Amino acid sequence: xxxxxxxxxxxxxxxxxxxxxxxxxFFTGLSMTNAVREAGIRGVTEICPANASFQIRFDPDTIRxxxxxxxxRSLEAAASKSDATLQTRIMEVPVFYRDPxxxxxxxxxxxxxxxxTATDLEYAARVNNLGSVEAFIEAHSGQPWFVSMVGFVxxxxxxxxxxxxxxxxxxxxxxxxxxxxxxxxxxxxxxFSCIYSVRGAGGYQMFGITPMPIYDPEQKVSYLRDxxxxxxxxxxxxxxxxxxxxYDAALExxxxxxxxxxxxECTFSLAxxxxxxxxxxxxxxxxxxxx
Amino acid sequence: xxxxxxxxxxSTTVQDLGRPGYYHLGIPLSGGMDRxxxxxxxxxxxxxxxxxxxxxxxxxxxxEFTAPATVAVTGADLPAKVNGxxxxxxxxxxxxxxxxxxxxxLRSGARAYIAVSGGIDVPEKLGSRSTYTLGALGGHEGRxxxxxxxxxxxxxxxxxxxxxxxxxRLSPGTPAELRTLPGLYWHRITEAAGERxxxxxxxxxxxxxxxxxxxxxxxxxxxxxRKQPFGAGSDPSNIVDxxxxxxxxxxxxxxxxxxxxxxxxSGGGYMMVGxxxxxxxxxxxxxxxxxxxxxxxxxxxxALAARHDRAAxxxxxxxxxxx
Numbered sequence: 001x002x003x004x005x006x007x008x009x010x011x012x013x014x015x016x017x018x019x020x021x022x023x024x025x026f027f028t029g030l031s032m033t034n035a036v037r038e039a040g041i042r043g044v045t046e047i048c049p050a051n052a053s054f055q056i057r058f059d060p061d062t063i064r065x066x067x068x069x070x071x072x073r074s075l076e077a078a079a080s081k082s083d084a085t086l087q088t089r090i091m092e093v094p095v096f097y098r099d100p101x102x103x104x105x106x107x108x109x110x111x112x113x114x115x116x117t118a119t120d121l122e123y124a125a126r127v128n129n130l131g132s133v134e135a136f137i138e139a140h141s142g143q144p145w146f147v148s149m150v151g152f153v154x155x156x157x158x159x160x161x162x163x164x165x166x167x168x169x170x171x172x173x174x175x176x177x178x179x180x181x182x183x184x185x186x187x188x189x190x191x192f193s194c195i196y197s198v199r200g201a202g203g204y205q206m207f208g209i210t211p212m213p214i215y216d217p218e219q220k221v222s223y224l225r226d227x228x229x230x231x232x233x234x235x236x237x238x239x240x241x242x243x244x245x246x247y248d249a250a251l252e253x254x255x256x257x258x259x260x261x262x263x264x265e266c267t268f269s270l271a272x273x274x275x276x277x278x279x280x281x282x283x284x285x286x287x288x289x290x291x
Numbered sequence: 292x293x294x295x296x297x298x299x300x301x302s303t304t305v306q307d308l309g310r311p312g313y314y315h316l317g318i319p320l321s322g323g324m325d326r327x328x329x330x331x332x333x334x335x336x337x338x339x340x341x342x343x344x345x346x347x348x349x350x351x352x353x354x355e356f357t358a359p360a361t362v363a364v365t366g367a368d369l370p371a372k373v374n375g376x377x378x379x380x381x382x383x384x385x386x387x388x389x390x391x392x393x394x395x396x397l398r399s400g401a402r403a404y405i406a407v408s409g410g411i412d413v414p415e416k417l418g419s420r421s422t423y424t425l426g427a428l429g430g431h432e433g434r435x436x437x438x439x440x441x442x443x444x445x446x447x448x449x450x451x452x453x454x455x456x457x458x459x460r461l462s463p464g465t466p467a468e469l470r471t472l473p474g475l476y477w478h479r480i481t482e483a484a485g486e487r488x489x490x491x492x493x494x495x496x497x498x499x500x501x502x503x504x505x506x507x508x509x510x511x512x513x514x515x516x517r518k519q520p521f522g523a524g525s526d527p528s529n530i531v532d533x534x535x536x537x538x539x540x541x542x543x544x545x546x547x548x549x550x551x552x553x554x555x556x557s558g559g560g561y562m563m564v565g566x567x568x569x570x571x572x573x574x575x576x577x578x579x580x581x582x583x584x585x586x587x588x589x590x591x592x593x594a595l596a597a598r599h600d601r602a603a604x605x606x607x608x609x610x611x612x613x614x
Contacts, residue, residue, distance in 0.1 A: 006474040008536030009566030010594040014475055021522030021531045048315040048534045050558055051522070055534035057314065060569075060598065065591055149532060151317035151557035154426035158532055165521065172525045173560070190560060191522035192532060197317075198426055217416070217428040228417075228428075229316045 003032070003076055005069055010060050013069060016053045021160065021191055025052035026148045027084035027270055030233060035075040041068065049233050051148045051158060051192070084270035090144065090236040090288045091263040093195070096247040097121070097137050097208035101182045106206050112176040120205040124171045124188065140169060140207065141239040143281055145193060147231050155197040155215035155229030159237055162273065162281055169193075177203035184210050186239070197229075211250035212261055222257055230261075236268065238288060264288055292358040294407060296440040297391065300352035304501075305411050305430035305442070306404075308341040309553060310419035317557045320537065321421035321429065324501060324553050324576025325402055327461050327605060328366035332406035334612050335363035335383040337451030342410030343420035345436075347403045349579075351394025352436060354405075356386045360444065361408040361451040365460075367400030367577060382454035400462060400577040408447035423554060425502065453612045461604060463574040466492055466583035469550070469567045472594055475539060476530060476562035484513040488548075488564060489588045496547065497580045501554040504575050505547050506584060512545035512564070524560055532560040538567040540586070548586075550575060570597035 004016040015032065018025035026049075033049040036056060043063030048055045058068050098121060110116040115123045125136035145159035152158075161168050173189040178201060181187070185196045187204030196202055197215035214231060216224040224230060242250070253259035266287045273280045296303075306329065309322025323329035323346055330340040345352065351369050363383045364371045371378045372393050378384045380403075386392065394403070413420050413431050422430025431440055477485065491509030498505040514527040523529045528545050534557060535541065540548045541561040550567050552575060567575065568589060578584065589597070 006477075007472060007566075007591060008475055008563075009472050009538050009568050010591065010598055011538075011569050012536035012566065014534065014536060016533070018520075019523070019531070020520035045311055046314045048557065050533045052531045053533040055536065057536075060595060061602075065595075149558060150315065151534065152532075152559055153556060154317045154423075154428065156317055160522075170522075173529075190524040190529070190531070200425060215426070217426055217433055229318075 003028070005072060007065060008055065010065065011057055013056045013058070013065070013072060014053065015055065015072065018052045021052050023146065023160065023270055023273070026160070028079065029054040031079040031084070032075060035079045036072065039071065039075065041071055043068065048151070049149065050151070051160070086234045086268045088234045088236060088266060088268055089263050090238065090266045090284050091261055092238050092240050092288060093210050093212055093261070094242045094246065094250055095141065095186050095208045095210050095239045096242050096244065098133070099209045099247070102185050102206040102209055105178070105180055105182055108180070109174070109178045112174050112178060114172060114175060121207055124169065124205055124207070127171060128169050137241055139167070140193070141241050144236050144238045144284055147233055147235040147237060150229065150231050150233055153198050153200065154217070155231060156194055157214070157231035157235070157237070159193040160191060161193070162236070163277060171205050173203040174205070177201050181206065182209060184212070184214070186210060211247050211254055212259065213254060220257065223261060234268070236266065236284060238285070262288065264290070292360065292409060292444040294411070294442045294444055295355040295357065296352060296436045296438055296442070297355055298353040298438055299436040300347045300394070301350045303345050303347045303352045303436045304422035304424065305343050305413055306346045306421045307343040307419055309421050310417050310423070310429065313417055314557050318417070318426060318428065319423065319553065319555045319557060321419065321423045321553050323404060325366050325404065325573040327573045327601070328402070328404045330605060331381070331455055331608050332363045332365040332404040333410070334609065335365070335381070335451055335453060335455070336361045336406045336408040337447060337449040338406060338408060338410050339448065342406070343413065344407070344411060345405040347394070347405060348401060349397055351403060353391060353393040355391050356388060358388050360386050360447065362386050362392060363406050363451070365404045365455070367403045368398040369400070369403040370395035370398065379454065381460060383451045401579050402576050407444050408451055409445035412443040412445040425554060455608055455611065459604070459608050459611060461573065463577055466585050467574055467578055468585055468587045469571050469575065470589045470594065470597060471540065471565045471567050471586045472589060472591060473565040475536070475565060477564050479514055479562050480564060481513045481515055484510070488512065489586055493548070493584050493586070495578045495580050495582050495584060499578070499580055501552055502556060503549045503551045504578065505549045507547055509548070512542055514545060528562050529560050530562050532558055534558045535563065536566050538569065538572055539563040540565055540567065552576065568594040568597055570594070570601040
């Protein structure tokens with residue numbers, strides 16, 4: 001995999017590992033960004049890993065753009081040889097699918113959608129040949145997802161499902177982006193799911209909502225006191241479908257600042273995953289469930 | 292010492308030079324859109340150049356001071372008034388306790404910077420006082436000002452004073468020329484489309500804010516045909532969601548370019564054709580909707596020379612005010 005480097009004006013180098021999404025591309029980008037951080041290159045100001053690419057921001061008054069480019073190229077060979085193993089976290093995120101709030105919102109923006117007569121979930125189930133919304137929710141929540149990028153807005157995770165490509169859910173984005181999306185909406189566009197960390201514009205299909213805060217600029221939520229943003233690239237997420245009662249109960253816990261998400265430390269090896277996806281996922285579920 | 296907000300203006304926020312270091316989490320730099328004007332306003336009142344000021348867009352706020360201070364307004368030509376009497380822009384002037392600062396109608400530009408000696412002393416969040424409205428972070432309660440807000444002001448560090456003559460100020464021309472380094476996903480559009488992108492006259496669309504400036508009126512882009520890569524999405528302008536450089540020009544659907552600014556979304560799934568160079572980012576912050584603009588193709592060498600010129604322009608203001 002040869003990385004395509006290109007300058008983003010005089011302050012950024014943008015690096016595309018691969019045009020298409022894969023965990024291999026993500027891991028190459030992650031090991032490159034780790035290598036850049038460890039190299040401690042003077043003048044580098046921001047290091048941003050993304051799904052199948054990454055971006056370095058720099059101060060051209062400190063390092064000449066072509067010198068930084070040469071440094072990045074020199075790191076490429078070593079980074080591609082690193083074994084893709086992570087010490088990371090697996091966490092459970094409760095999702096109230098078919099909730100009234102995203103439903104109200106999607107009905108307001110029907111004229112921007114591919115199928116104005118269906119809901120986003122009905123449309124997604126149909127274009128993925130899953131037969132019913134129930135079967136779609138089962139496919140969406142049955143196997144874990146990998147956080148392959150954090151961004152767009154503060155703390156928003158992009159998630160890539162840990163299944164064979166033939167089983168991956170793909171759904172186009174809205175024809176024209178909405179001007180509104182409820183906070184904590186679970187959305188999906190292309191092959192990525194996401195959780196909208198703040199209310200605002202968005203183009204992903206809306207499937208449900210989580211009661212679990214993932215971004216807290218006030219740093220009052222018990223598990224967000226040290227870091228405003230919950231997610232980091234490399235985290236693994238398992239959706240847990242919940243109904244209205246469990247959603248309301250969770251919101252009450254959140255309101256009283258007693259909500260404690262289920263988060264466990266785990267290891268992830270890309271080689272192991274590629275050898276046995278279902279076995280790897282089953283082992284991760286055992287870690288999550290404390291067995 | 293405090294500043295009371297009598298009327299907030301259209302969207303007035305606390306800004307400094309921004310919050311670097313969190314873009315990988317989707318938290319953008321923020322800070323003044325016209326950093327030259329922000330730094331100059333601070334110099335005029337004797338503040339460190341990166342002190343927090345108020346950024347007002349199109350219409351000014353009405354403010355009341357609880358103690359004497361030195362004030363300066365730079366950037367857009369938005370006439371300042373103390374108790375109804377006009378004060379020149381780009382010049383330091385004193386206010387007394389109980390004085391009211393208000394503004395007339397905008398004459399040119401888009402964003403005015405209101406510096407108060409001592410600086411707006413809201414708490415720092417992640418190392419900056421800048422307001423990131425979308426993330427409800429920083430500034431005054433993470434939002435634009437409202438009537439009734441009271442903003443603390445720090446102790447004045449030193450004597451301000453003086454004025455900046457027109458020859459030392461920077462402002463966009465007509466049409467504004469936004470120097471651009473092609474790159475990123477430039478190869479996705481045809482050569483003819485690339486030529487038209489740089490020769491067309493564009494107009495700032497009404498959707499122009501701190502996140503990004505949208506432009507209209509130029510030719511739609513033609514894409515080089517390809518099978519869309521897995522995960523990118525079905526539109527030819529879609530890419531696998533990636534990072535967006537500040538100043539990068541994305542073109543959703545190939546129709547209306549959007550230049551990302553200080554409150555940029557940090558990434559997304561639209562191809563970008565290039566990046567407005569760092570030296571010209573301030574100019575964008577002074578463009579009004581419907582004003583004409585061109586993207587001017589430059590090389591990296593030209594971009595770095597322009598950056599150097601920009602630093603020299605700021606140095607001239609510094610040495611002028613030191614006399």
